[in-house]
Amino acid sequence: MRYVILVFLLLLTLVLPGTLFHLWAWSGIKPDLAMLFIIYVALHEPKWTGILWGLGTGLIEDFYLGHYLGMYSVTLTLVAALTSWLAGRWYRENFSLTMLLVFLVTAVGQLMVGFLGLGAGLSWSASDIFRLVLGVSIYNALLVPVTYPWIHRSFLHGWLRYRPKYER
Amino acid sequence: MTGIAVLVFFLLLGILISMRLTGLGRQFLNPVGGALQRVLSPVENALLQVGTLVRDDTRAFWSFDAVQKENAALKGKVDQLTGDNLKLKQQVLAGMRYAELDQGVFRSPTLDKFKMLGSTIINRNPTAWYQTLTINRGSDDGIRVDAPVIAHLGLVGKVIAVTPKTSEVLLITDGEGQVSALVRGSSGEGTFGIVQGTYQRGSRLTASGHLQMLFRRDDNVNAGDLVLTSGWGGVYPKDIPVGKVTEVQLDKSGLLKTAYIEPLVNFDNLEEVYIVKMS
Numbered sequence: 001m002r003y004v005i006l007v008f009l010l011l012l013t014l015v016l017p018g019t020l021f022h023l024w025a026w027s028g029i030k031p032d033l034a035m036l037f038i039i040y041v042a043l044h045e046p047k048w049t050g051i052l053w054g055l056g057t058g059l060i061e062d063f064y065l066g067h068y069l070g071m072y073s074v075t076l077t078l079v080a081a082l083t084s085w086l087a088g089r090w091y092r093e094n095f096s097l098t099m100l101l102v103f104l105v106t107a108v109g110q111l112m113v114g115f116l117g118l119g120a121g122l123s124w125s126a127s128d129i130f131r132l133v134l135g136v137s138i139y140n141a142l143l144v145p146v147t148y149p150w151i152h153r154s155f156l157h158g159w160l161r162y163r164p165k166y167e168r
Numbered sequence: 169m170t171g172i173a174v175l176v177f178f179l180l181l182g183i184l185i186s187m188r189l190t191g192l193g194r195q196f197l198n199p200v201g202g203a204l205q206r207v208l209s210p211v212e213n214a215l216l217q218v219g220t221l222v223r224d225d226t227r228a229f230w231s232f233d234a235v236q237k238e239n240a241a242l243k244g245k246v247d248q249l250t251g252d253n254l255k256l257k258q259q260v261l262a263g264m265r266y267a268e269l270d271q272g273v274f275r276s277p278t279l280d281k282f283k284m285l286g287s288t289i290i291n292r293n294p295t296a297w298y299q300t301l302t303i304n305r306g307s308d309d310g311i312r313v314d315a316p317v318i319a320h321l322g323l324v325g326k327v328i329a330v331t332p333k334t335s336e337v338l339l340i341t342d343g344e345g346q347v348s349a350l351v352r353g354s355s356g357e358g359t360f361g362i363v364q365g366t367y368q369r370g371s372r373l374t375a376s377g378h379l380q381m382l383f384r385r386d387d388n389v390n391a392g393d394l395v396l397t398s399g400w401g402g403v404y405p406k407d408i409p410v411g412k413v414t415e416v417q418l419d420k421s422g423l424l425k426t427a428y429i430e431p432l433v434n435f436d437n438l439e440e441v442y443i444v445k446m447s
Contacts, residue, residue, distance in 0.1 A: 015208050019215035023223045063200040064208075069190040070183035120187035 005159050006041070010057055013037045014064050029135030034061050035109050036140050038076045039102055040148065042083035044155035045162075054080025071116045079109040098148055103141035110136050282405060284318075284442040285309060290334065299342035299365065299435075300325075305443060306333040314403050316444040322409035322432035323347065323397060324441050335443070339435055340410065341365040341378040348401035349381065349410055351393045351427065359387045360398055363410055363429065379411055379429035389416055389427050405444060 013033035021030045038057055042050030058073035065072070083105050090097050114129035154160040190196050228235045291302035305311050307330045317324040317337045325345055329336040338345045342365045350358035361381040383389050393413045399406025411429040418425045 011208065014204075015212050015215060019212050020219040022216070023219045060200075060204070063198060064204045066198050066201040066205075067190050068187040070186040074180070074183050116184070116187065119184050120191055122191075 002160055002162070006053075009037060010034070010060065013057075014061060026135065026139065029132065029139060031139040031143055032106060032110065032136050033143075034058075034072070035076065035079055035106055036102065036143060036147070038080050039083045039105055040151045040155075042080040043087045043098075043101075044152070044160075045084075047081075047084040050080040050084045051077055054078070068117070068120055071113060071120070074116065075109050075112045078112055079105055082108060093152075095145060095148060099141045099144040102144050102148075103137045106140040107133050107137040283445040285311070285445060286440060287335075287443055288440055289438060299339040299345075300328070301337050301339065301438070303335050303337060303441060303443070304333070306331050306335050308332045310445060311335050311443055312447070315446060316404045316408070317441050318408055318444060319433045319438055319441050322411070323404065324433055324435070324438065326403055327443065337441070339365070341431065341435060346401075347404060347410060348398045349395050350398045351381070351383075351389050351395050351413060353388050353390060353393050357388070358398075359383065359389055360400070361387075361427075363395060378431055378435075381427045381429060383416075383425050383427060385418065385423055385425055387425070389413060389425070391415055393427075395427075395429050405446070 013036070017030045017033055021033070024030075034057055038050075038054045041053045045053065054076040055073055058076035061072040061076070062069045083101070086101055086105070090101055110133040111129070114124060114133060117124055118129075151160070285305055287303040287305040289301050290304045293300040303317075311327060311330055313327055313330055315327040315335075317326060323340055325337045325339040325342075327335045328338045340347055340363065345365050347363040348360070349363045350360045352358050361383055363379050363381050366378055366380055379395075381389075381395070391413050395410040395413065397404040397406060397408040397410060409432050411431040413427045414430045415428040416425055417428070
């Protein structure tokens with residue numbers, strides 16, 4: 001059940017930015033929900049599990065978008081690794097700190113997307129990249145108070161909680 | 169450590185190559201993406217519709233100021249469009265009237281050899297003293313004083329004053345406008361005379377019609393005869409319809425008789441005319 005819900009959430013993160021959040025875009029800036037999802041997963045999963053989720057989600061997103069294969073695989077893997085590294089040092093019960101973490105990790109992730117895009121030959125200007133990195137990071141951080149308490153509680157006590165085999 | 173660095177380098181290189189090969193506009197086999205799109209597109213469609221519905225329904229709450237400003241702007245636009253619409257309707261009607269004019273309710277071989285210029289009536293004489301109207305053609309269009317003016321059914325009058333952009337037309341119903349005419353009876357023979365408007369100073373409420381002609385007692389003129397221009401006065405071309413005799417009355421002396429003529433043109437509703445260029 002846990003994995004079904006996680007996959008469902010993953011698919012939602014792919015669908016929502018192009019639909020509902022497209023309508024609530026802020027000067028054309030939408031949140032990167034897949035990145036937010038991976039940050040949440042990496043905050044609550046062991047390091048390598050988080051990284052695997054990052055890689056898997058990135059691959060699915062790459063195939064879903066249908067171009068620049070590898071861009072999100074690498075980015076979300078890196079995001080998961082960075083989040084796991086920070087999670088060991090930051091207190092994840094503090095929602096304000098989590099907001100800051102989400103802002104910083106999203107910024108790094110979006111910067112990665114920007115640089116990879118430049119490497120792939122996309123002609124993005126520095127101001128475009130700066131605007132997008134800042135905008136998406138702020139948008140993702142603003143979604144934390146709305147989404148994180150529910151996700152965090154679910155990972156600890158709800159349907160998303162990891163249950164060892166002997167508990168099942 | 170070096171091994172890891174080399175691995176990361178090749179991994180990044182491979183990803184960059186992959187991104188280059190699968191960039192925008194490049195076609196490649198993507199069954200996973202296709203399957204995802206197939207599965208998710210109905211959900212996306214539904215979400216977008218619901219989202220749009222919600223956004224549209226709640227827009228007034230989220231952006232009240234903007235909606236208020238937009239409302240004011242739209243009201244202004246509605247007023248402007250209503251005016252434009254009215255103008256367009258008027259132009260369409262004018263076009264229809266011109267088309268009717270072009271069909272030529274009357275045809276005269278004399279008239280056909282002259283050039284005619286369509287014109288719109290832009291004003292009527294503001295005083296009660298004269299039966300004149302102003303049209304939107306002037307000397308810039310080649311209009312000269314004394315040029316005959318006709319409408320789709322018959323004679324209207326002649327130009328009496330010209331400015332570069334406008335001209336003033338004296339109607340045949342004015343007492344000052346006299347027309348050399350002939351009355352054609354049922355047998356076809358013509359009787360010449362002068363048509364005179366009855367719209368004269370101090371007598372504009374005359375009940376006996378707008379036009380009249382004087383004849384000798386013996387002239388064969390009857391009610392129902394058609395009055396046409398004779399072409400003799402030097403102003404109007406021949407055979408332009410002027411009106412129809414409605415009544416013939418003997419003078420008190422018994423020597424003359426007066427034919428009262430009803431003009432064919434309805435001067436009150438006239439909006440467009442043709443100016444005949446005689447030279």
